[in-house]
Amino acid sequence: xxxxxxxxxxxxxxxxxxxxxxxxxxxxxxxxxxxxxxxxxxxxxxxxxxxxxxxxxxxxxxxxxxxxxxxxxxxxxxxxxxxxxxxxxxxxxxxxxxxxxxxxxxxxxxxxxxxxxxxxxxxxxxxxxxxxxxxxxxxxxxxxxxxxxxxxxxxxxxxxxxxxxxxxxxxxxxxxxxxxxxxxxxxxxxxxxxxxxxxxxxxxxxxxxxxxxxxxxxxxxxxxxxxxxxxxxxxxxxxxxxxxxxxxxxxxxxxxxxxxxxxxxxxxxxxxxxxxxxxxxxxxxxxxxxxxxxxxxxxxxxxxxxxxxxxxxxxxxxxxxxxxxxxxxxxxxxxxxxxxxxxxxxxxxxxxxxxxxxxxxxxxxxxxxxxxxxxxxxxxxxxxxxxxxxxxxxxxxxxxxxxxxxxxxxxxxxxxxxxxxxxxxxxxxxxxxxxxxxxxxxxxxxxxxxxxxxxxxxxxxxxxxxxxxxxxxxxxxxxxxxxxxxxxxxxxxxxxxxxxxxxxxxxxxxxxxxxxxxxxxxxxxxxxxxxxxxxxxxxxxxxxxxxxxxxxxxxxxxxxxxxxxxxxxxxxxxxxxx
Amino acid sequence: xxxxxxxxxxxxxxxxxxxxxxxxxxxxxxxxxxxxxxxxxxxxxxxxxxxxxxxxxxxxxxxxxxxxxxxxxxxxxxxxxxxxxxxxxxxxxxxxxxxxx
Amino acid sequence: xxxxxxxxxxxxxxxxxxxxxxxxxxxxxxxxxxxxxxxxxxxxxxxxxxxxxxxxxxxxxxxxxxxxxxxxxxxxxxxxxxxxxxxxxxxxxxxxxxxxxxxxxxx
Numbered sequence: 063x064x065x066x067x068x069x070x071x072x073x074x075x076x077x078x079x080x081x082x083x084x085x086x087x088x089x090x091x092x093x094x095x096x097x098x099x100x101x102x103x104x105x106x107x108x109x110x111x112x113x114x115x116x117x118x119x120x121x122x123x124x125x126x127x128x129x130x131x132x133x134x135x136x137x138x139x140x141x142x143x144x145x146x147x148x149x150x151x152x153x154x155x156x157x158x159x160x161x162x163x164x165x166x167x168x169x170x171x172x173x174x175x176x177x178x179x180x181x182x183x184x185x186x187x188x189x190x191x192x193x194x195x196x197x198x199x200x201x202x203x204x205x206x207x208x209x210x211x212x213x214x215x216x217x218x219x220x221x222x223x224x225x226x227x228x229x230x231x232x233x234x235x236x237x238x239x240x241x242x243x244x245x246x247x248x249x250x251x252x253x254x255x256x257x258x259x260x261x262x263x264x265x266x267x268x269x270x271x272x273x274x275x276x277x278x279x280x281x282x283x284x285x286x287x288x289x290x291x292x293x294x295x296x297x298x299x300x301x302x303x304x305x306x307x308x309x310x311x312x313x314x315x316x317x318x319x320x321x322x323x324x325x326x327x328x329x330x331x332x333x334x335x336x337x338x339x340x341x342x343x344x345x346x347x348x349x350x351x352x353x354x355x356x357x358x359x360x361x362x363x364x365x366x367x368x369x370x371x372x373x374x375x376x377x378x379x380x381x382x383x384x385x386x387x388x389x390x391x392x393x394x395x396x397x398x399x400x401x402x403x404x405x406x407x408x409x410x411x412x413x414x415x416x417x418x419x420x421x422x423x424x425x426x427x428x429x430x431x432x433x434x435x436x437x438x439x440x441x442x443x444x445x446x447x448x449x450x451x452x453x454x455x456x457x458x459x460x461x462x463x464x465x466x467x468x469x470x471x472x473x474x475x476x477x478x479x480x481x482x483x484x485x486x487x488x489x490x491x492x493x494x495x496x497x498x499x500x501x502x503x504x505x506x507x508x509x510x511x512x513x514x515x516x517x518x519x520x521x522x523x524x525x526x527x528x529x530x531x532x533x534x535x536x537x538x539x540x541x542x543x544x545x546x547x548x549x550x551x552x553x554x555x556x557x558x559x560x561x562x563x564x565x566x567x568x569x570x571x572x573x574x575x576x577x578x579x580x581x582x583x584x585x586x587x588x589x590x591x592x593x594x595x596x597x598x599x600x601x602x603x604x605x606x607x608x609x610x611x612x613x614x615x616x617x618x619x620x621x622x623x624x625x626x627x628x629x630x631x632x633x634x635x636x637x638x639x640x
Numbered sequence: 641x642x643x644x645x646x647x648x649x650x651x652x653x654x655x656x657x658x659x660x661x662x663x664x665x666x667x668x669x670x671x672x673x674x675x676x677x678x679x680x681x682x683x684x685x686x687x688x689x690x691x692x693x694x695x696x697x698x699x700x701x702x703x704x705x706x707x708x709x710x711x712x713x714x715x716x717x718x719x720x721x722x723x724x725x726x727x728x729x730x731x732x733x734x735x736x737x738x739x740x741x
Numbered sequence: 742x743x744x745x746x747x748x749x750x751x752x753x754x755x756x757x758x759x760x761x762x763x764x765x766x767x768x769x770x771x772x773x774x775x776x777x778x779x780x781x782x783x784x785x786x787x788x789x790x791x792x793x794x795x796x797x798x799x800x801x802x803x804x805x806x807x808x809x810x811x812x813x814x815x816x817x818x819x820x821x822x823x824x825x826x827x828x829x830x831x832x833x834x835x836x837x838x839x840x841x842x843x844x845x846x847x848x
Contacts, residue, residue: 115821118814118848122840125831143840642816650757653812727756727805
């Protein structure tokens with residue numbers, strides 16, 4: 063059947079990878095969160111439509127998975143089919159060093175073995191037998207060491223190589239991949255053995271577009287070797303606290319760079335000056351770098367810059383007038399800087415801003431007046447600021463706002479009226495003690511809300527009646543202690559909920575579990591510190607999607623939950639007590 | 641449910657219901673093969689039982705996916721013998737590879 | 742059941758399977774063929790199989806054993822979509838051949 067069988071191989075999302083997790087499975091590092099979560103919170107999506115009829119192809123794949131030990135070789139199969147079987151075995155964790163043997167010489171293109179248990183040197187022979195067909199290889203988190211990489215010499219067409227968290231690989235291993243000149247993406251996160259000397263091996267990788275050396279503490283001085291990799295579009299050296307201003311110099315000619323992440327390094331304003339030629343740079347992450355407002359002189363000439371993270375830097379009001387030069391920015395993070403209302407006046411002209419983070423800055427109501435013109439703002443982070451009710455009036459005209467965080471501010475019930483017209487709002491965080499039932503009354507018009515955080519707010523049963531119309535809520539947290547079973551009655555019909563946190567309401571009983579048993583979309587449930595007992599657990603049996611269940615400080619033991627798990631909650635993977 | 645009616649090299653997949661009679665099935669076959677129902681005989685393969693026109697499939701233990709042989713009346717008014725061609729031996733080319741597949 | 746509502750699938754070893762069009766259309770490949778406009782008396786050659794006349798398709802690379810299994814799957818899938826979620830049995834020795842055919846038929 064030859065060519066007719068071949069389908070296009072799954073395209074990798076390779077755009078420029080600021081939030082690409084090769085196989086989307088591992089998340090050992092959350093430090094690029096500021097980008098991924100800028101616009102939308104990562105939502106646990108649930109499949110709730112009717113079970114789809116499995117295709118014959120899927121049924122065959124599953125059947126092979128069940129009988130895998132009987133197969134000697136898949137090398138006679140068309141490549142896309144052996145690839146599909148391989149992926150299925152990895153997904154179901156049925157692949158072992160023994161069954162791997164059946165994939166020898168299968169001309170597979172993608173081997174995503176990131177964080178797969180047991181991967182070591184012994185796997186490399188079969189991996190290398192894919193030869194010139196192999197395009198993507200993910201060995202992150204494996205025990206593969208330097209000699210193992212010798213095997214990759216035959217895989218001359220390899221484009222994507224992921225060696226994150228491979229702590230047995232050092233400079234010597236790098237040498238073995240120096241000839242893989244077709245590599246487009248190479249990632250080496252958290253490797254303490256790689257040094258500047260070893261990085262010489264990278265100089266021949268002339269087609270490299272993406273290089274990720276996050277948390278490699280020994281690479282100071284090594285960037286000189288990537289000076290000639292002019293195709294590079296994305297470079298991450300964040301959390302490499304060895305990186306200094308001198309390391310910026312070799313980057314000055316990498317004019318194709320679109321994304322540069324140097325957070326938590328020692329780079330200062332002087333180092334930033336080396337970047338002024340990077341006319342294609344659109345993402346720059348300087349979180350935690352000791353830079354000041356002086357760097358805005360350089361940043362203002364970066365005409366493509368759209369995303370700028372300056373949180374936890376050394377910014378103060380001094381020199382902040384230069385912020386006004388960054389008129390192209392769409393996303394600006396100024397969180398955790400010592401800036402005040404006086405700084406916000408200079409944001410007035412940044413009318414392209416869609417996301418602004420002022421977390422823990424010294425700003426108050428008077429500063430917000432300067433935001434009224436930022437009509438494109440979708441996401442505003444004001445957590446831990448001095449903003450109060452009087453400031454919210456300046457936000458009432460920002461009708462594109464989709465997400466506001468007002469946690470730990472001094473906003474009180476009276477101010478929430480100002481938000482009632484923001485009908486685009488999807489996410490609202492009101493985790494603050496002074497918010498009460500009365501405040502919720504102002505939110506009933508916000509029917510588009512999907513996330514509502516009332517963690518510490520003092521919500522009682524009567525307040526929950528205002529939630530009844532918020533039918534789109536997927537995530538709800540009410541943990542102020544004032545809720546009883548009677549209030550849960552108003553929550554039980556919010557059928558879109560996938561996350562529900564009602565912990566710290568010590569009067570909730572098994573009756574609550576009974577009432578929420580119809581919320582079959584729930585993925586995460588927390589009713590800790592309540593009067594829930596093991597007898598109530600049976601009500602949770604219909605919650606087939608539940609993955610996380612937390613019932614700390616209840617009359618429930620880990621064994622009770624395990625029984626529930628085996629009795630019909632196969633998706634439950636996290637639970638407490640455990 | 642459906643049954644598989646086989647004669648010679650042909651298999652007819654017939655959708656049906658356990659409450660339908662053998663005659664109902666023969667009528668469906670009539671539209672496919674132009675043979676009057678009186679000239680058709682159906683035999684349940686796993687028991688060898690000849691199916692009776694008036695009885696339902698359920699009565700005669702004809703279940704989903706059952707194989708039923710079709711024979712036709714010959715010129716001499718007798719029914720032909722069951723004749724179902726077996727497919728070519730599928731494993732001919734791979735019989736050396738015993739045990740594993 | 743009318744003759745025009747059925748389609749005849751012919752295996753490489755010339756065995757014939759007469760099935761409902763509804764069932765055959767479970768296969769995306771067959772569906773495309775049956776629903777694509779064009780003169781019906783012409784030989785239509787589509788990636789390896791030929792539709793010789795109305796409602797008759799020959800699969801030169803699929804054996805009878807596999808083709809019958811595929812037809813059984815078609816009916817199983819119809820039942821599944823009507824809510825009858827049973828298990829579909831696959832003989833282990835057929836699996837690889839069946840998988841190739843399923844891929845070819847987009848099934």
